[in-house]
Amino acid sequence: MHEMSVAQNIIDIVLQHLPEENSQPVQVVTVKIGKMAGIVPDSLEFGFQVIASETPHLENAQLRMEFTPLIIHCPLCGKDFEINDPYFICPDCNNTNVEIKSGTELQVTEIEIDDSPQEES
Template identity: 25%
Template sequence: MHELGVTFHIMDYVERVAEENDVTRVNKVALELGEVSTVIESYLHSCWKWAVAKRPLFTDCELEVETIPAVTFCEDCGKTYGTVAHGKTCPYCGGGNTFLIQGNEFNIKEIEVE
């Protein structure tokens, strides 16, 4: 479960930003999580709940996750389609000359402070 490491990475980054801005409490961290990223949202929430109790800056801090849908582009026909439903094979032309254009993101979108 690498979600615990991901949680620590987020918190470490937010702590640096908070220190630079004289913030003493973080109320919410909002993330953008791609549909086909390697992070499992439910595990991330579990790790977050455990970790916020260990760091005073994050006491009762909420984690909000926005899912970015995975979209693939087909170079053969020029169309886009949902990656999860169809994988690497284009449902329009059957081509395999495709690549992911979104859905693998993992970004801190917003940090809400007191």
């Protein structure tokens, strides 16, 4: 399953970004997923939960997914267009030599750590 390795990547990134002395649980990991990244959200969530449950500090982490639209840029018109179908054609001038601006990315954008003070006993 492709999403399993994606989930592993996400968790690797989270671990790299945790402060070295961190001992607080990670609560929420936010990822930005392009509409065209080819991710099945349910599968990614499942993979994330499976791996997180075995990873220190991430046992109870939730995955929050934000989806970014597919945006192309036409160099001829100099405009950006949000498109709903994966046809990479400028809707204005039918230029097919367009650039993809967003919609294929997969990025960890936020890591929320429970930083409420621990109770001293």
